[in-house]
Amino acid sequence: MSNTKATASQPIPHTDTTISVADGVQADVRIYGGKRRGEVVPLVLHFHGGAFVAGDLDNGCTVGSSLAAAGACVVSLAYPLAPEHPFPRPLELGYEVLLWAYKQRTKLAGKGAPLYLAGEEAGANLAAGVCMMARDQQQPPLAGQILISPMLDPCSATPSQRAAQGESVECKWASGWCQYLGEPHDAEHPYAVPARARRLAGLPPTLILVGEADPMRDEALNYGARLEAAGLSVHRHVFAEAGQWPQALLEQPPESCPCTAQLQEQLRQFFETTRCRL
Numbered sequence: 001m002s003n004t005k006a007t008a009s010q011p012i013p014h015t016d017t018t019i020s021v022a023d024g025v026q027a028d029v030r031i032y033g034g035k036r037r038g039e040v041v042p043l044v045l046h047f048h049g050g051a052f053v054a055g056d057l058d059n060g061c062t063v064g065s066s067l068a069a070a071g072a073c074v075v076s077l078a079y080p081l082a083p084e085h086p087f088p089r090p091l092e093l094g095y096e097v098l099l100w101a102y103k104q105r106t107k108l109a110g111k112g113a114p115l116y117l118a119g120e121e122a123g124a125n126l127a128a129g130v131c132m133m134a135r136d137q138q139q140p141p142l143a144g145q146i147l148i149s150p151m152l153d154p155c156s157a158t159p160s161q162r163a164a165q166g167e168s169v170e171c172k173w174a175s176g177w178c179q180y181l182g183e184p185h186d187a188e189h190p191y192a193v194p195a196r197a198r199r200l201a202g203l204p205p206t207l208i209l210v211g212e213a214d215p216m217r218d219e220a221l222n223y224g225a226r227l228e229a230a231g232l233s234v235h236r237h238v239f240a241e242a243g244q245w246p247q248a249l250l251e252q253p254p255e256s257c258p259c260t261a262q263l264q265e266q267l268r269q270f271f272e273t274t275r276c277r278l
Contacts, residue, residue, distance in 0.1 A: 012068040016057065021096040028078040029097070030057040031108070033068030040110030042072040042143070042271045045098050045130075049121030049250050051151070051176030052082045052090075059250045062257050063120050063148060070267035072116070073109040075101050079126065086182030087192045094130040095137075102140035114143035114275045121216070121246040122176060124150030128194040128223075135202045142204040144274045146267065149209070149216045149246035150223070151177070153195035154187060158218035173215070195223050205233035207270040209263065211242025235273065237266050 014032045035041045044067050048060030064076045079090040105113040119127035124147040131145045154177035190197030208224045210217040224234045239259045248257040
């Protein structure tokens with residue numbers, strides 16, 4: 001795997017492959033970045049966006065490449081989509097791939113490589129849910145979670161979301177939530193709706209990144225405040241010039257998000273702050 005550094009307009013090379021996890025289940029992943037001999041780099045399991053019902057590995061290219069440009073080896077997962085695969089199937093596969101990544105960390109990122117979860121939009125919801133699963137299962141140890149414009153609460157109706165919708169009577173995020181939560185009681189499960197989780201203790205440091213005009217801004221910052229109130233470490237940044245987030249994060253090359261360079265710097269700082277924690 002290549003360790004070539006990237007610029008905001010030059011994605012890091014990647015490799016697409018299929019891996020086998022528990023019970024012979026296969027998962028399609030894209031691996032960005034890597035290590036040179038003797039190096040140890042952060043290892044990140046990444047989930048793309050798409051409101052639970054759309055998106056693929058190509059849509060995750062901006063964030064996947066940015067994580068790698070910040071110094072990480074990234075395993076980006078093509079998780080199963082709703083409505084064919086509602087909660088909890090995407091989370092269950094995500095957790096199995098997380099265990100796989102932990103077992104493969106020496107090969108992928110170096111001996112003792114710190115392990116992270118990351119995602120944007122619906123992918124950030126999955127990252128937060130899998131993070132809670134890892135805490136509750138007491139494995140594997142995580143160095144941090146990175147939540148970018150996260151979908152965390154289907155009932156938020158926050159000012160930032162109302163401002164983004166304007167006069168619209170339909171919302172793709174609300175539609176996505178309805179298809180992801182297959183049963184009404186699923187909305188009560190903390191893995192499905194992290195913003196409603198009652199127990200937050202034991203979660204690793206969290207990086208929350210949102211745009212100023214981001215519809216998910218308020219629910220993300222509210223979640224960060226709850227994490228801090230639980231005594232946890234939270235790093236947050238609001239990008240003033242992040243226009244059309246989270247959609248800009250999901251655009252495929254040659255389109256580029258104008259905040260890519262700043263995004264990479266925030267990720268790099270978070271890795272530096274947290275990678276020696278374990």
